Amino acid sequence: MAATIIxxxxxxxxxxxxxxxxxxxxxxxxxxxVILVGDNPASRVYVTSKRKDCEECGFLSEEFALPATxxxxxxxxxxxxxNHRADIDGILCQLPxxxxxxEREVLxxxxxxxxxxxxxxxxVGLLTIGEPRFQPCTPGGVMExxxxxxxxxxxxxxxxxxxxxxxxxxxxxxxxxxxxxxTVCHSKTPNMAxxxxxxxxxxxxxxxxxxxxxxxxxxxxxxxxxxxxxxEAGKLCGDVCYAEAAEKASFITPVPGGVGPMTRAMLMRNTxxxxxxxLG
Ligand code: GUN
Numbered sequence: 591m592a593a594t595i596i597x598x599x600x601x602x603x604x605x606x607x608x609x610x611x612x613x614x615x616x617x618x619x620x621x622x623x624v625i626l627v628g629d630n631p632a633s634r635v636y637v638t639s640k641r642k643d644c645e646e647c648g649f650l651s652e653e654f655a656l657p658a659t660x661x662x663x664x665x666x667x668x669x670x671x672x673n674h675r676a677d678i679d680g681i682l683c684q685l686p687x688x689x690x691x692x693e694r695e696v697l698x699x700x701x702x703x704x705x706x707x708x709x710x711x712x713x714v715g716l717l718t719i720g721e722p723r724f725q726p727c728t729p730g731g732v733m734e735x736x737x738x739x740x741x742x743x744x745x746x747x748x749x750x751x752x753x754x755x756x757x758x759x760x761x762x763x764x765x766x767x768x769x770x771x772x773t774v775c776h777s778k779t780p781n782m783a784x785x786x787x788x789x790x791x792x793x794x795x796x797x798x799x800x801x802x803x804x805x806x807x808x809x810x811x812x813x814x815x816x817x818x819x820x821x822e823a824g825k826l827c828g829d830v831c832y833a834e835a836a837e838k839a840s841f842i843t844p845v846p847g848g849v850g851p852m853t854r855a856m857l858m859r860n861t862x863x864x865x866x867x868x869l870g
Pocket of ligand 1: 682683684685686707727728
C-alpha cells in the first residue's frame with residue numbers, strides 16, 4: 591500500500607494563519623530580529639524565507655546582514671542591543687557562523703526570553719525537564735506533523751538518526767515526553783539499519799543522501815525526513831530513498847515540502863509565545 595504523504599507545506603500554512611490571527615489580538619506586533627553573518631547562500635535563502643513568514647503572520651521583522659569580517663565583539667554588541675529592545679521579542683542568529691566566531695558564546699548572549707530557536711542552555715534545560723516555554727523549531731514541527739496525522743508516539747518504538755543539538759537530541763526528548771520508546775543512532779552506532787527497521791516512527795536527521803533504504807523501514811512505519819541535502823544533480827533531497835521507502839511506510843514526509851516549512855512555522859509560533867510573555 592502506498593504511504594500517505596505528510597504535507598508539511600499545507601500544515602505550515604494552517605499554523606501560520608492561526609499565529610496571524612492570535613497575533614492580531616495582541617497590543618502590538620510580535621517582532622523578530624534575524625542576524626545573518628557572512629554570505630552562506632543556503633543561509634541567505636533561509637533568512638529570506640523567514641522574512642516572508644513574518645510578513646504572512648503580521649510580525650515586525652528586522653534583518654541584520656553583517657559581513658563575514660564581523661568581530662565577535664560587534665556581534666555580541668548587536669545582540670545586547672536587541673536584548674534590550676522592547677519591540678523585539680525573538681532573536682535568531684542564523685547558523686553556521688563564519689569561522690572565527692564563537693557560536694557557543696553567541697547563543698549564550700541571547701536573552702533566554704528571546705531565544706525563539708530554543709538553543710540557549712537555559713531553554714534546553716527547561717525542555718529536558720519537560721517544561722519548555724519554546725519548542726525547538728524543527729523537532730517541534732515534526733511533533734505537529736505527527737499530531738496532525740494522528741500518529742501518537744505513546745508506546746511506539748521511535749528511532750532518531752542523528753544526535754545534533756539542533757535536531758537529533760531535542761527530537762529524542764520530545765518523542766520521549768510524548769511517551770515513545772526512543773533510540774538515538776549516530777555515526778558510532780554499529781547496527782543502525784537493524785535498529786531503524788524496528789521503528790514505528792523513524793526520524794532521519796543526518797544529512798546524508800540515500801542513507802535510509804527500504805530495508806531500514808518497517809512495514810507501516812511513519813518516516814520523517816528532516817535532512818536538506820543536494821544530490822549530484824543539485825536537486826534538494828533528504829536522507830530517505832523516498833520512492834522505495836514510500837512503498838513500505840504508512841506515512842512519509844517529502845523533501846522539499848515536508849519538515850522544512852514546519853520548522854519555519856514553529857519559529858513564528860515561538861515568536862508569538864515570546865511576544866505574549868513580554869506583554870505580560
Ligand atoms: N541553521 C540551520 N538551521 C537553523 C535553525 O533552526 N536556526 C538557526 N538559527 N540556524 C540554523
